[in-house]
Structure formats: C-alpha cells, structure tokens
Amino acid sequence: MMLSCKEVSVLLSRACDTRLTWREWLAVRLHLLYCAGCARLERQLAFLRSVGRRVREEAPGETRLPDPARERIRQQLRQEQKP
Amino acid sequence: MHDDSHAPSEPHSWLDRHGDALYRYALMRVREPAAAEDLVQETLLAALRTHSRFAGESSERTWLIAILKNKVIDHFRRYAHEATLPESEDPDALIDALFEKSSDHWLSFPNAWQNPDTALENSRFWQVFADCMQGLPARQAQAFALTELEGLDTDDLCKVLSVTSSNVWVLLHRARLRLRECLEQRWFDAGKENP
Known part of the structure; x- marks a missing residue:
C-alpha cells in the first residue's frame, strides 16, 4: 500500500488519538523511511502534544485580565459574599 | 508566580492572585475575551460557594483551574448545540x-x-x-x-x-x-x- 503525503499526514494525526491498524502503521513507517517531510511532521505533531501537556494545568504567557472585567468580577464576588 | 501553598487564602485575594492565570487559561481555549471573562467570573463564584469543601489536597491555583476546566467543557457543550454544520x-x-x-x-x-x-x-x-x-x-x-x-x-x-x-x-x-x-x-x- 503506497500512501501519499496527505494520507500519511491524516494517519499521523489519527495516531495521536487512537491506535492505527497494523496495515496502516506499517504503510506509514515505510513511507517515513524515504520521506523527510513526513518524518518532520511526525516530530512536530509530538511537539504539539507537549505544548498541550504544558498548558493542561497552567497558563503561560503575559496576557492579563482586562481591568473593567476585573472590577466587574470584584463587585460580583463582593455581592456574593454578603450574608 | 505559581501558587504552591496548600492552605486556601481568603476568597477576596483570589482575583488578584489567580485572575490573570485563569483568564489566560480560558482565553486560549474559548478565544473570545468576553466569554473568557465570564468563565473566570463563574469559576470564582463557584469556588466561593464550595470554598468550605476545598480540602487543601492540591494548591489553590490547581483547585481553581480544575473548576474552570469543567466550565470550559460546559461552554463548548452549549456552543455545540447552538452551532450548525460541523x-x-x-x-x-x-x-x-x-x-x-x-x-x-x-x-x-x-x-x-x-x-x-x-x-x-x-x-x-x-x-x-x-x-x-x-x-x-x-x-x-x-x-x-x-x-x-x-x-x-x-x-x-x-x-x-x-x-x-x-x-x-x-x-x-x-x-x-x-x-x-x-x-x-x-x-x-x-x-x-x-x-
């Protein structure tokens, strides 16, 4: 089974989410032996995975909650805390 | 930056200590600032109501993010029912x-x-x-x-x-x-x- 790069990209993506059949897996491995582009894609999909893992429990970056929203939320919390 | 204390602080300090991180977390996922702001508010209000049940097993930040995570999934669920063709x-x-x-x-x-x-x-x-x-x-x-x-x-x-x-x-x-x-x-x- 000869796969195109597009088909390989579909299977590499699906392999992130589920198990491929052994036929699919073998066809992908064979393609990766001679296709540098798809081999890079495989590594980059793994990188996207580590990006996702990193932001599961934390929120890196510098974006801040806008002040008007902060003030609105502060008011709401105050009201809620009133007995 | 990251909060590792296991004792919950006073609710009025949550917004200052965790507001930006909660907002970034929500914004990266739902992408609309207004929706992300609402989710931060809902999360802090829910946290306030269940405050007494916070067992201190995780850090305060982790506890708040866990609440927010469920709110984000609910948000997508609501959105999916309103949306048309995938x-x-x-x-x-x-x-x-x-x-x-x-x-x-x-x-x-x-x-x-x-x-x-x-x-x-x-x-x-x-x-x-x-x-x-x-x-x-x-x-x-x-x-x-x-x-x-x-x-x-x-x-x-x-x-x-x-x-x-x-x-x-x-x-x-x-x-x-x-x-x-x-x-x-x-x-x-x-x-x-x-x-």
Whole structure:
C-alpha cells in the first residue's frame, strides 16, 4: 500500500488519538523511511502534544485580565459574599 | 508566580492572585475575551460557594483551574448545540493548498524546527501559540483544545461536540496542520533571522 503525503499526514494525526491498524502503521513507517517531510511532521505533531501537556494545568504567557472585567468580577464576588 | 501553598487564602485575594492565570487559561481555549471573562467570573463564584469543601489536597491555583476546566467543557457543550454544520463537512482550502493536486505530496516540505523544547520556556512563544489558536476555524480550535489541552479522548470529544469520530479526526488533522504551519511561519522560521 503506497500512501501519499496527505494520507500519511491524516494517519499521523489519527495516531495521536487512537491506535492505527497494523496495515496502516506499517504503510506509514515505510513511507517515513524515504520521506523527510513526513518524518518532520511526525516530530512536530509530538511537539504539539507537549505544548498541550504544558498548558493542561497552567497558563503561560503575559496576557492579563482586562481591568473593567476585573472590577466587574470584584463587585460580583463582593455581592456574593454578603450574608 | 505559581501558587504552591496548600492552605486556601481568603476568597477576596483570589482575583488578584489567580485572575490573570485563569483568564489566560480560558482565553486560549474559548478565544473570545468576553466569554473568557465570564468563565473566570463563574469559576470564582463557584469556588466561593464550595470554598468550605476545598480540602487543601492540591494548591489553590490547581483547585481553581480544575473548576474552570469543567466550565470550559460546559461552554463548548452549549456552543455545540447552538452551532450548525460541523466544518469537517466542508473542504479546507488552506489544507488542500499544502499538497500537490495530482499526487497529494507536499508542495513544500515542512521545515526542520530548531530547539523546539526551549520554545516552551519562552513567554513570547506562548503568545504566538495563543495567536495561532486564535487563527483556527472555530470547530477545529474546539476539537484541538479539548483533545490536546484538556486531554479528552475521541469518545468524550464526540459527545461534547455532538459529532462522529470521523468528523473529529478530520477536525483534528486540519487543526494540527494549520497550527504547524502557523508556528513554523511565526516562530520557527522567524527565529532564524532574529535569534
């Protein structure tokens, strides 16, 4: 089974989410032996995975909650805390 | 920055201590500032109501993020019921443009990425990543956020988005290739000229 790069990209993506059949897996491995582009894609999909893992429990970056929203939320919390 | 104390602080300090982090977390996923602000508010109100049940087993930040995570998933569930056709039914011109029409091979190979792991430690990278998420079509962004950022498996994702598993795989394939393109252009290739 000869796969195109597009088909390989579909299977590499699906392999992130589920198990491929052994036929699919073998066809992908064979393609990766001679296709540098798809081999890079495989590594980059793994990188996207580590990006996702990193932001599961934390929120890196510098974006801040806008002040008007902060003030609105502060008011709401105050009201809620009133007995 | 990260809060590791196990004793919960006074509720009135939560907004100052965790508001920005909760907002960034929500914004990366739902992408609309107004929706992200609402989720932060709902999270803090819910936290206030269940405050007495916070057992101190995790840090305060982790506890709040766990509440927010459920609110984000609920948000997507509501949105899925309001939305019309999944985008996976339409062709995605940007994805088709990556491949040669006749052979379906790459028109140009993905580039090699230098030092991807150090990018994770760079706050500018996270801004670029958030911008790339912002550029995805809505359903692709939801599918990617729920799978890679929330860790849902395909079955759960189908339920939340009300689509079939083959729809989900189409959405995820497109989302990943678009993010790959965007990160390459905006971060990895850009870094070659300005190290």
